[in-house]
Amino acid sequence: MKTAQFYHTRDDGKLECLLCPHFCTPSEGKSGKCGVRRHINGEMISETYQKVSAVHYDPIEKKPLYHFYPGSTILSIGSIGCNLNCSFCQNCDISTADFSGSPWHKDYSAEEVVTMGIDYPGNIGIAFTYNEPTMSYEYIMEVSRLASSMGMKTAMVSNGFINPDPLIQLLPFIDAYNVDLKAFRDKFYIENTDSRLAPVMETLRILKEAGKHFEITNLVIPGLNDDPRIFSEMVDWIAGELGEYTVLHLSRYFPHHKLTTKATPTGLLQDFYNIARKKLHYVYLGNMSLSEGQNTTCPNCGELLIRRTGYNTKPVGVASRNGIENKIENEVQQTDNKSTAKCKKCETPIPNLLI
Ligand code: SF4
Incomplete structure (x- = not known):
């Protein structure tokens, strides 16, 4: 346990958490909506500090991150708790877990996590994933700060429901984000996730403005967010706001947790893929085994750059533009995205692809 950041005592004497847009005011002994940040003896406490529920060396594509060192391995850790309450949660065993007495969580110091990352051959860094990483804010700040100082990459897979100040303080230590954009109506967020859309959009705007690498995941659920008109919006x-080179993953829903609706028809995902591809260069289909929507092609000449079969990733038509990471060159500036890759065939830089 650790004293939390981002809370204060209001004029009316209530303790208010400022980490996420719920702004909970738990009374003494109670937790906020997330269930893992608790008011104890007049302080807000992070109960998941150093508590890890899952540790795996994953293909980076599994996050999913398709344009951030494709084909690499990343040490992935998760804890428990979430500040959303999605009826369709695909990870409900850990997102809704009760902290007290959970037999499977284990303590890892930041040093231990970083050492695990360094010791594993081919591992590029550490990803905070599985449950909502924001719930362990103080811990991921410690781990990512240490990992960054050791030259490792860091990534965060998030619902994006975090307040701007804590997000901005984390930015220097997180290299890549995958953010869920679950739907494009506030009604959906209120009714199905107990949260709001606007803060998630604000998170994406902040990441864009900060020049961070981010990709977006949209889980398409029949009957809940499958209106093509709203999807087109x-x-x-x-x-328009984040750029035509933004990476969008369309993910197939399967019944889970409280939602029993049948799995998303693959035809619907293909239709949405076609809609998205008219405006975005990089659209991918996840949680399904279709050959379409897996590979990366050159936005300029259409050449196959990266071939993906399941989690088998093979760069075929892409070459490294050595030594230009974090350095904006003239031609890349025009696309407003970072790139360390170029097409082998037409030689143009590939916007928003880090290899
Ligand atoms: S982080 Fe938890 S306690 Fe804090 S405002 Fe969000 S849900 Fe409430």
Whole structure:
């Protein structure tokens, strides 16, 4: 346990958490909506500090991150708890777990996590994933700060429901994000996740403005967010606000947790893929085994750059532009995205692809 950051005592004497847009005011002994940040003896406490529920060396594509060192391995850790309450949660065993007495969580110091990352051959860094990483804010700050100082990459897979100040303080230590954009209507967020859309959009704007690498995941659920008109609005917003080279993953829903609706028809995902591809260069289909929507092609000449079969990733038509990471060159500036890759065939830089 550790004293939390981002809370204060209000004029009315209530302790208010400022980490996420719920702004919970738990009374003494109670936790906020997330269930893992608790008011104890007048302080807000992070109960998941150093508590890890899952540790795996994953293909980076599994996060999913398709444009951040494709084909690499990343040490992935998760804890428990979530500040959303999604009826369709695909990881409900850990997101809704009760902290007290959970037999499977284990303590890892930041040094131990970083050492595990360094010791594993081919591992590029550490990803905070599985449950909502924001719930362990103080811990991921410690781990990512140490990992960054050792030259490792860091990534965060998040619902994006975090307040701007804590997000901005974390930015220097997290290299890549995958953010869920679950739907493009506030009604959906309120009714199905107990949260709001606007803060998630703000998170994406902040990441864009900060020049961070980020990719977006949209889980398509029949009957809940499958209106093509609203989906088109979302794609238009992504292209207009975040850029046409933003990476969008369309993920197939399967019944889980409280939702029993049948799995998303693959035809619907293909239709949405076609809609998105009219505005965005990089659209991928996840949680399904279709050959379409897996590979990366050159936005300029259409050449196959990266071939993916399951989690088998093979760069075929892409070459490294050595030594230009974090350095914006003229031609890349025009696309407003970082790139360390170029097409072997037409030689143009590939926007928003780090290899
Ligand atoms: S982090 Fe938890 S306690 Fe804090 S405002 Fe969000 S849900 Fe409430």
